[in-house]
Amino acid sequence: MAPTTSLTITPLHPCLGARVEGVDLTAPLDEATFRAIDSAFQTHSVLVFHDQPFTGQQQMAFSGRWGPLETTINASGRENRLHPQLVDLSNIDPDHDDRLMGWNDRRMIYQSGNQLWHTDSSFKPVPAMSSLLNGREVPPEGGETEFLSLRHAWRTLPEATRRRLEGRVVVHSILYSRSTIAPGLLDPDQERGLPPVRQALVRANPVNGEKAVYLGSHAWYIEGMPYVESRRLLDDLMAHATRPEAVYQHRWRRWDAVMWDNRCVLHRGRPWDAARHKRVMRRTTVAGEGPTAEPPLAARTAAWAGIVPEGVGI
Ligand code: OGA
Ligand code: MN
Secondary structure (H helix, E strand, C coil), rough: CCCCCCCEEEEECCCCCEEEEECCCCCCCCHHHHHHHHHHHHHHHHECCCCCCCCCCHHHHHHHHCCCCCCCCCCCCCCCCCCCCCEEEEEEECCCEEEEECCCCCCHHHHHHHHHHCCCCCCCCCCEEEEEEEEEEECCCCCCCEEEEEHHHCCCHHHHHHHCCCCCCCECHHHHHHHHHCCCCCCCCHHHHHEEEEEEEEEEECCCCEECCCCCCCCCECCCCCCCHHHHHEEEEHHHHCCHHEEEECCCCCCEEEEEEECCCCECCCCCCCCCCEEEEEEEEEEECCCCCCCCCCCCCCECCCCEECCCCC
16 A cells, blocks of 8 residues: 655664654554654654644554553653643643743752653663654753664674673663652652663664664663673763764754654753743653563662662672
């Protein structure tokens, strides 16, 4: 079946990303168009679509073509007030006459976790497959979103390092990543519901076999290695992955829709003048197919305050 629309796919950066034109994502997609978008997604990892004024329902319907959507934790108090499967990233305070929240607001401090390089939900036993962000209100400057390819990072590692990484398991924890921002961002009840999880360090795309080194802010330590050595290795891998020439920066236009592959992409939001300018984004997140490592849950080894697993001397 031929697509009823003709898509134009234009690469945006040598490492990842493509702009897709010629499709209205707010309308139901025919099967052939969906397949063409999915094929571009599997290849380019980040797809940018301009002029997609989604309603929440339309955005959920489009993302839902890939499978069940994730329900997002409601840690900042307000993130999922619209619908459990629609994340509202906004600096508008609904409790105070829609005033703008600056970076000193607790909800914004929590949101600032998005400014660390990460991959969505890597702290969950089944991490997210993809995310789609729609820009409803975008600031005139700042507030960009940056992306990098973890496939490119993998390909450009020395062979000896790759051998050292194959088959390894990394413990991911949102308590760890949030502890690097500020203490006490999650309350003890929430903490109990967020035990550390195990993720494969090297992942292959099930469609084309492309390997990626799976990292990000929630990656805490590598199992079976002294803690300090594993931290140093993760820091070195992050430094390698985040080299400036590997980063694609997306400058938002209103109603852009950007979809990325959480299995092989790191992303981060950039700051903007939040006390002065609105930034309202909505995200839908497609759940992953299953755990990346078995068993998915890690033993709860952490002394959270010290952020050091038991039994490792430092
Ligand atoms: C996200 C995210 C960054 C941004 O929605 O998952 O990390 O630029 N967003 O808002
Ligand atoms: Mn994110």
